Amino acid sequence: MNLNERDRARVWHPYTQMLTQPPLLPIVRGEGVYLYTEDGRRILDGISSWWVNIHGHSHPKLNAALAAQAQEIEHVIFAGCTHRPAVELAERLVEVMPPGLNRVFYSDNGSTAVEAAIKMAVQYWRNRGEPQHSGLITLHHAYHGDTVGAMSASEDSVFTRAFTPLLFPVERAYAPYCYRCPLGLKRETCGIDCLGDLERCLEEHGERTAAVLIEPMLQGAGGMIVWPAEFLGGVRRLCDRYGVLLIADEVLTGFGRTGRMFACEHAQVTPDILCLSKALTAGYLPLGVTAATDAIYEAFLSTDRGQTFFHGHSYTANPLACAVAIASLDLFRENHVLARVARLEQQMRAGLEPLRSLPRVGDVRVIGGVGVVELAGDSGYLADIGTRLGAAFLERNLLLRPLGNIVYFMPPYAITDAETQWALAQIGDVLDS
Numbered sequence: 001m002n003l004n005e006r007d008r009a010r011v012w013h014p015y016t017q018m019l020t021q022p023p024l025l026p027i028v029r030g031e032g033v034y035l036y037t038e039d040g041r042r043i044l045d046g047i048s049s050w051w052v053n054i055h056g057h058s059h060p061k062l063n064a065a066l067a068a069q070a071q072e073i074e075h076v077i078f079a080g081c082t083h084r085p086a087v088e089l090a091e092r093l094v095e096v097m098p099p100g101l102n103r104v105f106y107s108d109n110g111s112t113a114v115e116a117a118i119k120m121a122v123q124y125w126r127n128r129g130e131p132q133h134s135g136l137i138t139l140h141h142a143y144h145g146d147t148v149g150a151m152s153a154s155e156d157s158v159f160t161r162a163f164t165p166l167l168f169p170v171e172r173a174y175a176p177y178c179y180r181c182p183l184g185l186k187r188e189t190c191g192i193d194c195l196g197d198l199e200r201c202l203e204e205h206g207e208r209t210a211a212v213l214i215e216p217m218l219q220g221a222g223g224m225i226v227w228p229a230e231f232l233g234g235v236r237r238l239c240d241r242y243g244v245l246l247i248a249d250e251v252l253t254g255f256g257r258t259g260r261m262f263a264c265e266h267a268q269v270t271p272d273i274l275c276l277s278k279a280l281t282a283g284y285l286p287l288g289v290t291a292a293t294d295a296i297y298e299a300f301l302s303t304d305r306g307q308t309f310f311h312g313h314s315y316t317a318n319p320l321a322c323a324v325a326i327a328s329l330d331l332f333r334e335n336h337v338l339a340r341v342a343r344l345e346q347q348m349r350a351g352l353e354p355l356r357s358l359p360r361v362g363d364v365r366v367i368g369g370v371g372v373v374e375l376a377g378d379s380g381y382l383a384d385i386g387t388r389l390g391a392a393f394l395e396r397n398l399l400l401r402p403l404g405n406i407v408y409f410m411p412p413y414a415i416t417d418a419e420t421q422w423a424l425a426q427i428g429d430v431l432d433s
């Protein structure tokens, strides 16, 4: 039996209707931006393997860091023990994260980074003797992960609907989705009026709210929605005015994806709590970080053990993952990675903006290393066009997974100019046809 036949007999894949799924890509090797299949195809990874890869696949320096760490200690319980990779990574992160985020709490993926953030925010208020601050305000089109808390915070969608009875209620405010403006306005002439909905929410529910949770600058799975930076600055000001915490979920946007090391930098915002994962380990291993300010951390210091943050996972702060994350931060410096992302952004703009003239194209959005083409008409993850387009790109050896009518290109930053040009040409040709 080949790999697909053996897979079919035993494996259950994520987000996959196993009854109708066509044969899977049997990947045997990766190098740079390319994935190699069992049957000899070379496919360009245009979605960074679910938005995690940044320096390219099987990078020699990251491979070496992983191998070296495996010789020292592969894993150890992180309650009652510590280790060099976890401490050094925390020190390095504090150097690069928005100023004021001085504490690093580890977990093991993006959803758990968000779960920890929600629980941290709620317990912060409880420890301070204000337990009425227990609710969440999130935004429409949000996606924060697939665990129950993260799903509750996410937009009601095909991802969450089957689980509605399990979810806790949250308040939802408008997102600045300019192409489909909730107020019917135009970005060129509006005054970021959609922020008024968050203000209304805070006015009504602020006293009962622990935190506002956002994906700054780029809402990912909910539609690759690029924000005006003024909205982000406005969210911080409103949180301060109404005395609630701000949680920034930078699981997708962290580590350069929007052109800055962290998306919060687009409006010089420091959140009270910051969630990181995905590119944290350059796509090598699962690791989550929930970073907090001193004020949050200090609210948990007490002789009353009931004020402890009772949250953890078996693989919290895995040394192998931490070692790769440190090596990835080294690569940022050595290879001037943010300058590379700026160049990628220019190329994306030049390649995608002309597609606006195609009849089915509704909007083009570019931020950092992410280029988005939204098709007009039917929207939503299940829009059939997404699957058809994905198959057409794959025929040309370009791996993209459109979110329904939203096509996006998010390659590892290690992609060369020529490879970018090639991929953008494929996107143009497929959309044109």
Ligand SMILES: Cc1ncc(COP(=O)(O)O)c(C=O)c1O
Binding pocket: 109, 110, 111, 112, 114, 143, 144, 145, 146, 215, 220, 221, 249, 250, 251, 252, 253, 277, 278
């Ligand atoms: C903004 C955001 N938050 C959280 C998550 C969940 O991360 P994970 O898939 O590692 O659980 C994702 C995943 O796509 C995400 O984009």
